[in-house]
Amino acid sequence: xxxxxxxxxxxxxxxxxxxxxxxxxxxxxxxxxxxxxxxxxxxxxxxxxxxxxxxxxxxxxxxxxxxxxxxxxxxxxxxxxxxxxxxxxxxxxxxxxxxxxxxxxxxxxxxxxxxxxxxxxxxxxxxxxxxxxxxxxxxxxxxxxxxxxxxxxxxxxxxxxxxxxxxxxxxxxxxxxxxxxxxxxxxxxxxxxxxxxxxxx
Amino acid sequence: xxxxxxxxxxxxxxxxxxxxxxxxxxxxxxxxxxxxxxxxxxxxxxxxxxxxxxxxxxxxxxxxxxxxxxxxxxxxxxxxxxxxxxxxxxxxxxxxxxxxxxxxxxxxxxxxxxxxxxxxxxxxxxxxxxxxxxxxxxxxxxxxxxxxxxxxxxxxxxxxxxxxxxxxxxxxxxxxxxxxxxxxxxxxxxxxxxxxxxxxxxxxxxxxxxxxxxxxxxxxxxxxxxxxxxxxxxxxxxxxxxxxxxxxxxxx
Numbered sequence: 488x489x490x491x492x493x494x495x496x497x498x499x500x501x502x503x504x505x506x507x508x509x510x511x512x513x514x515x516x517x518x519x520x521x522x523x524x525x526x527x528x529x530x531x532x533x534x535x536x537x538x539x540x541x542x543x544x545x546x547x548x549x550x551x552x553x554x555x556x557x558x559x560x561x562x563x564x565x566x567x568x569x570x571x572x573x574x575x576x577x578x579x580x581x582x583x584x585x586x587x588x589x590x591x592x593x594x595x596x597x598x599x600x601x602x603x604x605x606x607x608x609x610x611x612x613x614x615x616x617x618x619x620x621x622x623x624x625x626x627x628x629x630x631x632x633x634x635x636x637x638x639x640x641x642x643x644x645x646x647x648x649x650x651x652x653x654x655x656x657x658x659x660x661x662x663x664x665x666x667x668x669x670x671x672x673x674x675x676x677x678x679x680x681x682x683x684x685x686x687x688x
Numbered sequence: 689x690x691x692x693x694x695x696x697x698x699x700x701x702x703x704x705x706x707x708x709x710x711x712x713x714x715x716x717x718x719x720x721x722x723x724x725x726x727x728x729x730x731x732x733x734x735x736x737x738x739x740x741x742x743x744x745x746x747x748x749x750x751x752x753x754x755x756x757x758x759x760x761x762x763x764x765x766x767x768x769x770x771x772x773x774x775x776x777x778x779x780x781x782x783x784x785x786x787x788x789x790x791x792x793x794x795x796x797x798x799x800x801x802x803x804x805x806x807x808x809x810x811x812x813x814x815x816x817x818x819x820x821x822x823x824x825x826x827x828x829x830x831x832x833x834x835x836x837x838x839x840x841x842x843x844x845x846x847x848x849x850x851x852x853x854x855x856x857x858x859x860x861x862x863x864x865x866x867x868x869x870x871x872x873x874x875x876x877x878x879x880x881x882x883x884x885x886x887x888x889x890x891x892x893x894x895x896x897x898x899x900x901x902x903x904x905x906x907x908x909x910x911x912x913x914x915x916x917x918x919x920x921x922x923x924x925x926x927x928x929x930x931x932x933x934x935x936x937x938x939x940x
Contacts, residue, residue, distance in 0.1 A: 489718060489805055491754040493797040496762050497789050508763055518914040519938050521813055522702040523921045523931050567765055604932075605702045633914065670705055671812045672713070684751075685810065687714040 504562055505570055506679035512569035518633045519567060521667075522603050525653055529637040532602070534584065534621060535656035541589035545656075548637065551621065554579040559620050559641055564679040566646040576630075576641050578622030581614055584657075594659040598666060599640050599651040606666035607649045608675065609642065611659065618644055621654060646677035646684070701932035708745055708812035716753065716805045717741070721798055722777065727863045731829055733769060733781045734794060738806060743772050745815035746836035747909065747937075750808025752780070754790055764790045767833035767911075767937075768809065771840040778806075781863060783829045814909065814937045818846050823897060823906035823929075825889065825920045827855035828863075830912030833937065835864050837909070838871060849902040855889050855916065889916075891923055898927040905930065911937045 502511055529548045537543040546554075557580040564570045590611065597614055599607050613619065623630050623638045630636035635652025642649045648668050669675055674683040682688060723735035744750075746768075753763040770779035784795040816822050816837045824834040831854045841850045850871055856862040857878040868874070875893065880886045897906070908929050910920045917938045924934055 488759060489755055489803065490757050491793070491804055492802050494754045494756050494762075494793050496754070496756045496760045499758075499760060508761070510762070517939070518917075521936055523925060523934050523936065524918060568763060601702070603702045633918065667702060668811075668813075672708075672810060685714065 502572070504572065506564055507682050508568065508684075509564055509570040509679065510568055512565075512571050515569070516571060516634065517565070517567070517569060519565065519648075520605075520633070520652060522605060524632050525603050527602055527632070527637060527653055529623075532637045532653075533656075534638065534654060536584050536588035536659070537656060538597070538659035539591040539594035539661060540659055541591060542587070544584075544588050546584065551579060551584075551638070552623075554583040557583075557620060559622070559643055561643055563641075563643050563647050563650070566648055566673065566677065566679075566684050570679075575626055576620060576622035577624030577627070578620050578638065578641075580617060581619040581621055581640070581657075582617060584621065585615060590659055593661045596660045596663045597657045598660065598664055599649070599657055600655045601651050602653040602655045605651060605653075607651050608664055608666040608669055609645070609649055610663070610676065613642060613645060613649075613676070614657070618642065644678070646674075646679050648673065649677055701930075703813075703932050703935050706745070706812045706815045706817060708748070708809070708815055713742070713750075713808045713810055716807050718803050719752075719778070719806045721800050721802045721804070723800060724798065727781060728861050730861070731781055731783050731863050732795060733779050734798065735777060735779050736804070736806070737777055739776050741776055741778060742809070744768055744778075744809035745812075745817055746771065746840040747815040747833045748809035748811060749814075749833065750778075750780075750806050750810060752790065753805040753807070754793055755805070762789050765810070768836050769832045771836055771843045773840075773843055781829060781832045781835075814911070814935050816840075816907070816909065818844060818848065820907045821849040821902040821904060822851075823908045824850070824852040824854075825908065825910045825912075825924070826852070827889075827912035827916040827920075828861075830910075830916065830937070830939070831863055833911055834909060835867070838867075841871070842869075849906075851897060853889060853893055855912070889920055889923065891927060894923055894927045894929075898924075898929060905933065908934045909937075910934060912939065914938045 535545040719736040725733040785791045852872040855875040
């Protein structure tokens with residue numbers, strides 16, 4: 488252990504639910520997108536599930552809203568170090584979209600695409616079983632463009648760069664294919680509890 | 689199989705990757721503070737000796753870790769301020785963030801000889817290899833990674849065009865004020881010297897640069913708060929800068 492002279496740090500009231508190396512951002516919700524925030528209207532938004540599925544399918548804004556409403560209430564964790572507690576996102580469970588498209592048995596991974604071209608790769612197992620959502624509300628209000636509105640992916644058990652803003656679709660694959668940050672040195676999976684920040688962690 | 693079912697509309701796009709060293713910066717290294725320079729009332733530069741530093745590209749950042757006696761650690765990402773060619777040294781310029789446990793330690797406790805840990809360089813997205821014209825827009829301590837680019841441009845005597853527009857509230861809050869040359873235009877939002885206008889970065893600042901871009905066009909790098917990044921990137925798009933050639937790094 489390399490102790491830093493004179494460093495005491497914050498009081499140790501270690502918050503339950505804070506992954507290693509993270510701090511509580513409190514009321515802040517930093518915006519960290521690397522590209523220009525797109526001017527994307529709900530009418531222009533679509534969400535597609537393709538690749539290794541029995542029935543590739545695209546949903547419009549209205550069609551997506553006809554699926555059963557679902558919400559995520561809990562915490563989110565950003566690789567830059569902040570975590571945010573007790574957020575509420577409203578939308579639809581990703582399972583509803585995947586069930587309609589029917590993943591083939593050979594599908595093991597997915598690349599999530601944004602309408603900007605941003606991508607993130609995820610194991611399919613991280614996207615199913617009630618652990619991922621397509622959301623358009625935050626705290627009961629429409630999701631703002633800076634935070635990925637009109638709609639974004641939310642996969643809260645992984646670092647938040649996986650929760651692709653301005654979500655355009657999922658492409659199911661039989662192998663892992665690195666996305667935008669993953670090609671820039673970030674970890675393929677990004678589990679905050681194992682501190683999988685960078686490639687090799 | 690590659691199915692191109694996700695066309696990216698031309699009006700939105702994320703820029704491509706910049707090739708950086710494939711060497712994974714997986715290892716924490718000890719860094720020793722060798723000097724501290726005050727830049728503004730809120731910001732100071734910390735010079736660190738990192739004997740096994742693998743080198744970096746201007747614009748890259750690192751992760752820095754402090755460890756308390758009971759094993760508690762705090763880590764933050766900081767942009768590199770120095771140019772790559774600095775013989776085992778790197779420099780960081782840190783704002784004293786109110787209540788910040790890491791920046792607070794640097795500003796109130798740190799002295800030469802103190803040791804911290806660093807891991808990097810990290811990320812190839814906001815890097816500038818010095819190979820393309822660069823239009824740099826920064827505000828506050830968002831100028832730090834851009835200054836690494838300016839210093840690299842100077843140190844290597846590069847001839848590729850580079851321009852910096854740097855926004856600060858007042859002249860006394862302008863980081864690196866004494867180092868700027870003809871490549872830089874400061875913009876003051878709250879108070880300015882006699883004869884210099886006060887106001888935000890505007891379309892008028894960008895128009896001459898984008899009306900007559902260098903061959904191959906500019907690669908734009910924007911760094912600062914989210915509100916500055918939103919403002920500056922919208923100005924760039926409105927002035928005709930291609931959206932896939934705007935790289936943004938936001939504080940957070």
